[in-house]
Amino acid sequence: MHSALLKKLIIACLAMFAFAFALVPLYDVFCQVTGLNGKPSLEVAKASSRVDENRLVDVSFTTHAQQGAPFDVSAEQFKVTVKPGEVTKVAFSAANLSQQARVMQAIPSVSPGIASKYLHKMACFCFNQQPMKAGEKQDFELMFYVDTALPSEIEELTLSYTLFDITEQSQQVALEASQDEPTSMETSDE
Amino acid sequence: MSSIVNPHDHGHDDHHGAPSGFKRWLFTTNHKDIGSLYLIFALAMFIIGGAMAMVIRAELFQPGLQLVDPHFFNQMTTVHGLIMVFGAVMPAFTGLANWMIPMMIGAPDMALPRMNNWSFWILPFAFAMLLFSLFMEGGGPAFGWTFYAPLSTTYSNDNTALFVFAVHIMGISSIMGAINVVVTIVNLRAPGMTWMKLPLFVWTWLITAFLLIAVMPVLAGAVTMVLTDKYFGTSFFDAAGGGDPVMFQHIFWFFGHPEVYIMILPAFGVISTIVPTFSHKKLFGYASMVYATASIALLSFVVWAHHMFTTGMPLAGELFFMYATMLISVPTGVKVFNWVATMWRGAISFEVPMLFSIAFIVLFTLGGFSGLMLAITPADFQYHDTYFVVAHFHYVLVTGAVFSIMAAAYYWLPKWTGHMFNETLAKWHFWLSLISVNVLFFPMHFVGLAGMPRRIPDYALQFADFNAIISIGGFAFGLSQLLFVYVVYRCVKGGDAAPAKVWDGAEGLEWEVPSPAPYHTFSTPPEIK
Amino acid sequence: MKAYRFAVGWLAAMLPTAALSNSDYNMRQGVTDISQQVYDLHMTIFLICCAIGVVVFAIMFWAIIHHRKSKGVTPAQFHESTKVEILWTAIPFVILIAMAVPATKTLIAMEDTSKADITIKVTGSQWKWHYEYMGEGVDFYSVMSTSQDQISDKEAKGENYLLEVDKPLVIPTGKKVRFLMTSDDVIHSWWVPDFAVKKDANPGFINEAWTRVNDEGIYRGQCAELCGKDHGFMPVVVEAKSPEDFDVWLASQKSAKLEAEQASAALxxxxxxxxxxxxxxxxxxxxxxxxxxxxxxxxxxxxxxxxxxxxxxxxxxxxxxxxxxxxxxxxxxxxxxxxxxxxxxxxxxxxxxxxxxxxxxxxxxxxxxxxxxxxxxxxxx
Known part of the structure; x- marks a missing residue:
């Protein structure tokens, strides 16, 4: 008499436990759709077909080496003014400040969060893990455009990169990381 | 399944030998024994968690660091929260459910008595483990009961594993308890006990049990992710590996907000039972009470992010969660109005359970008002993580949940023990608690509004006067509870014999069995007209 | 009788506003238009709640006083009334809408994404703040300056005990200042009550908030999110200067930075x-x-x-x-x-x-x- 109900309830429990983990990918999807938390897409975007000539948007860049990450990355210009739809290139110079080979992962974040949906990156050093030799200096290029659909009340947006040292996590894949899909990245699958 | 419970009519126990000593309690499958165990355990945890609150209030009595270092202070706030939520309030309600639900629905026992035994007996291990971690090198959890990542992952000490396992066990215990409640209520109601005849305490517990089944596994998932992030190199909450620390808060509060209602819905049930008894009048709006409870439970799933307005959300998100949260005050208001309407033109008498219930209605509503204020997003930016929040949730949980538990204890103690409690002492306990609890929590609104953040071991000088008053209220409230322990102890040991129907206005099946309730009740189901 | 009624009415109207406006017991009105709006909103909701409370509890205490058993009353028999129940579901609904309208307006005003005059990056770390004036090349750490002796009661506590730093953040008045928040380790929360700005600093992510300060002065706040052991010792101090003074200050910071570099080189x-x-x-x-x-x-x-x-x-x-x-x-x-x-x-x-x-x-x-x-x-x- 009880076992049928008991079984249902236990299945409900297990389903909810699984749901907790399902929330992880769901959250990412949710972020992409709503721009929650300024989590931009890590996909390579296609060029825009249209340029909005009547509007200018400020895009500023900032980088931040996470505690202990021995990297210094800075954009050539702190701020660029772009027309929505226009593809813009920004040069970044990066350096490994340590005396060891390290692997850098840059995590992009956009503010205001809602704007992350409208900032499309066509080339970015954040797409891949970046192995850097001891003391090495590298130049990166960011290629992006702002979607013409960007809500008109947004006049200014910021693209921030947080630099993480992921040498330990990526020891095995460090060598081919520049060509391959970074395997330790969860969000880069989709 | 009722075959598991021995169908004997008499008050003796011949199912597993003469009940005696430790073994009776360890192996018991009797709902009344397990109910008592839960209640005693909750009381013990209430005292331990209260002792930690005393440490917190002693340190905050004046500015400067006098007694404990900030790291230990953080452990105290964390473990105080965990113990009060998972060790005191939830087990107390489970204890009440164990004792009363079978008696209220005319069932011989809980549906799954062995699981019932298990769900209680794993609890002491969980809390032993949690308390033990306080004495290990590095100390216990110090990241708040909400254990936000990455403070609880990368930046916590190695004893975090103990915390994780303790929470897992608490969760399993609650889930088993909840499953038992659902199966009991669905399957073991006496013939004629239709859904809309269920006592409200049973209704609220049924809904609570569904909430528990829905969200405790999510908490288990969250702590599991903390565990793997910390020890096994996953990065659910670590931005370096593509994770997101804010996601932790979403998952946590998806559990956390329904959890708040888990702690208050049974309280609504208790108050809805006691108020009609002492108003000598039927509960006003039974059906709307049931619907209000259900809608509060449903709404609780779509408001979680109101705990996170400052984490940075799109405007649309902020508006949605603000509106949804404000909406909860409608069914909650309906409940309060119904209780007042029940008292209206009744013949009210003021026994101790009623005193606690009236205090509940007033003070819980106060906590509801501050909750409504907190829902207003722009104002929440100022209230968030200040003592205003601390005041809010203590009004809801102490003068709300805990007062209702005390009301319930005084209400059913004579039924459990067969003795009347000492009414004079109990009234002393009530008045002392009522006054001190307000001295304790009311000024917290002021310091919070004036800008004192929560979870700080030391504060700026302008908060000093209020904090001294708060601490005095705290010590007084803490000491008053020792009186409660004494009243309960005296009542268990002896006192005037209680009649079957202890309170003349009471209704319900539990008052049809003698006091103390025999070891086995309703082995033959009663007839409900 | 009339005078008595007038006095009671006057007291009831004035007490909450008089006793609570901008005192040590209440939210601060602050020094920005937004903080003033937030304060007004707070008081509106508060007074509505008070009014509801007075009505509900007056009815309840009336019942407690007049409908008590010791008076020998016989209880009424009613136990439901669809009309009344619909009414008291609908009325709160209307009140809520009345609350939601100003709340929504203020919220939209707070989420203003128009161009800012100056952008400051605020980075929290255990247990200090770092401020960077973006595009200006000026950045510094801001650490609590209250001494350990004051905290451990070995020394008398100063006026701004726990709310003072070695180097406050300086911003100009009358300009839109945008704050970009991030963190170096755990989650922090940057809070200045006088600006009604509280925003979490999340590691790996960036958050933004803005303010436009009307009055010059020194404004103090604290970290509002538990961030570990010294969470209570992480104050935020902001000094608002006139735009002219601010420019002078910024220039002096730039030259001071050069001097420091030269001094280091000399070392x-x-x-x-x-x-x-x-x-x-x-x-x-x-x-x-x-x-x-x-x-x-x-x-x-x-x-x-x-x-x-x-x-x-x-x-x-x-x-x-x-x-x-x-x-x-x-x-x-x-x-x-x-x-x-x-x-x-x-x-x-x-x-x-x-x-x-x-x-x-x-x-x-x-x-x-x-x-x-x-x-x-x-x-x-």
């Missing part, structure tokens, strides 16, 4: 005496290190390692310097390369290696620290 050729380094080191240790490693050098077992007899402190000098410069990833040990000057680092390394019974006798010069900063792969392990 490279010098050999400082041990006493000077030890004194420098002790000051730095107490300000930056003692929060975790403790003034006694004993650390907190299981949480923060001891300095006394530590294998790092008594081991190779270069490794010791490197850890201070770059921190230890994944632990609470921060990178101090940008927080401290080479002289300060040289001092603190010398101090640690010759205190608490650590008797290596090493004296580390600023040039050695600079050498580690400049070190290239040829020195690599």
């Amino acid at each position: 490279l050729d010098q050999t400082l005496p041990k006493d000077e380094l030890m004194a420098e080191g002790e000051t730095v240790y107490m300000a930056y290190c003692a929060a975790c490693h403790q003034p006694t050098g004993l650390g907190l077992p299981g949480v923060f390692p001891a300095m006394k007899g530590s294998p790092v402190v008594t081991g190779p000098i270069n490794d010791h310097i490197d850890i201070i410069l770059h921190g230890r990833p994944g632990t609470a040990m921060q990178a101090f390369a940008k927080q401290l000057s080479i002289k300060q680092i040289a001092g603190v390394v010398t101090f640690k290696r010759n205190t608490w019974g650590n008797d290596t006798g090493d004296v580390v010069q600023p040039s050695q620290v600079q050498a580690r900063l400049d070190a290239k792969q040829e020195e690599g392990k």
Whole structure:
């Protein structure tokens, strides 16, 4: 008499436990759709077909080496003014400040969060893990455009990169990381 | 399944030998024994968690660091929260459910008595483990009961594993308890006990049990992710590996907000039972009470992010969660109005359970008002993580949940023990608690509004006067509870014999069995007209 | 009778507003248009709640007084009324809508994404704030300046106890200042009550908030999100200056930065005496290190390692310097390369290696620290 109900309830429990983990990918999807938390897409975007000539948007860049990450990355210009739809290139110079080979992962974040949906990156050093030799200096290029659909009340947006040292996590894949899909990245699958 | 419970009519126990000593309690499958165990355990945890609150209030009595270092202070706030939520309030309600639900629905026992035994007996291990971690090198959890990542992952000490396992066990215990409640209520109601005849305490517990089944596994998932992030190199909450620390808060509060209602819905049930008894009048709006409870439970799933307005959300998100949260005050208001309407033109008498219930209605509503204020997003930016929040949730949980538990204890103690409690002492306990609890929590609104953040071991000088008053209220409230322990102890040991129907206005099946309730009740189901 | 009624009415109307407006008991009205709006909103909701409370509890206490059993009343029999129940579901609904309208307006005003005049990046770390004036090349750390002696009651507490810093954030009045929040380690929350700005600083992510301050002055706040041991000792102090004064200040910061660089460069050729380094080191240790490693050098077992007899402190000098410069990833040990000057680092390394019974006798010069900063792969392990 009880076992049928008991079984249902236990299945409900297990389903909810699984749901907790399902929330992880769901959250990412949710972020992409709503721009929650300024989590931009890590996909390579296609060029825009249209340029909005009547509007200018400020895009500023900032980088931040996470505690202990021995990297210094800075954009050539702190701020660029772009027309929505226009593809813009920004040069970044990066350096490994340590005396060891390290692997850098840059995590992009956009503010205001809602704007992350409208900032499309066509080339970015954040797409891949970046192995850097001891003391090495590298130049990166960011290629992006702002979607013409960007809500008109947004006049200014910021693209921030947080630099993480992921040498330990990526020891095995460090060598081919520049060509391959970074395997330790969860969000880069989709 | 009722075959598991021995169908004997008499008050003796011949199912597993003469009940005696430790073994009776360890192996018991009797709902009344397990109910008592839960209640005693909750009381013990209430005292331990209260002792930690005393440490917190002693340190905050004046500015400067006098007694404990900030790291230990953080452990105290964390473990105080965990113990009060998972060790005191939830087990107390489970204890009440164990004792009363079978008696209220005319069932011989809980549906799954062995699981019932298990769900209680794993609890002491969980809390032993949690308390033990306080004495290990590095100390216990110090990241708040909400254990936000990455403070609880990368930046916590190695004893975090103990915390994780303790929470897992608490969760399993609650889930088993909840499953038992659902199966009991669905399957073991006496013939004629239709859904809309269920006592409200049973209704609220049924809904609570569904909430528990829905969200405790999510908490288990969250702590599991903390565990793997910390020890096994996953990065659910670590931005370096593509994770997101804010996601932790979403998952946590998806559990956390329904959890708040888990702690208050049974309280609504208790108050809805006691108020009609002492108003000598039927509960006003039974059906709307049931619907209000259900809608509060449903709404609780779509408001979680109101705990996170400052984490940075799109405007649309902020508006949605603000509106949804404000909406909860409608069914909650309906409940309060119904209780007042029940008292209206009744013949009210003021026994101790009623005193606690009236205090509940007033003070819980106060906590509801501050909750409504907190829902207003722009104002929440100022209230968030200040003592205003601390005041809010203590009004809801102490003068709300805990007062209702005390009301319930005084209400059913004579039924459990067969003795009347000492009414004079109990009234002393009530008045002392009522006054001190307000001295304790009311000024917290002021310091919070004036800008004192929560979870700080030391504060700026302008908060000093209020904090001294708060601490005095705290010590007084803490000491008053020792009186409660004494009243309960005296009542268990002896006192005037209680009649079957202890309170003349009471209704319900539990008052049809003698006091103390025999070891086995309703082995033959009663007839409900 | 009329006078009596008038007095009661007047008291009821004035009490909450008079007693609670901008006092130590209430939310601050603050110094921005937004904070004023938030305050008004807070008072509106508060007074509505008070009004509801008065009505509901008046009815309840009326029942408690008049419908008591001891008066010998017979209880009524009613126990439901669809009409009344619909009514008291609908009325709160209307009240809620009345509350939601101003709340929504204020919220939309707060989420203004138009161009700002100045952008400041605020980075939280355990347990200090870092401010960077973006595009200006000015950045600095802001650390609580209340002494340990005041906290441990050995010294009288100052007026701004726990709410004072060594270097406050300076912003201009009347301009839209945008704050970009992020964190170096755990989640912090940057809060200035007078601006009604509270925003979480999440590691790896960026958040934004803005303010436009009307009045010059010094405004104090605190970290509002539990961030570990010294969460309570992480104040925010903002000084609002007139735009002219602000420009002067910003220029002085730029020149001061140049001077500091020159002073550091000059140090490279010098050999400082041990006493000077030890004194420098002790000051730095107490300000930056003692929060975790403790003034006694004993650390907190299981949480923060001891300095006394530590294998790092008594081991190779270069490794010791490197850890201070770059921190230890994944632990609470921060990178101090940008927080401290080479002289300060040289001092603190010398101090640690010759205190608490650590008797290596090493004296580390600023040039050695600079050498580690400049070190290239040829020195690599």
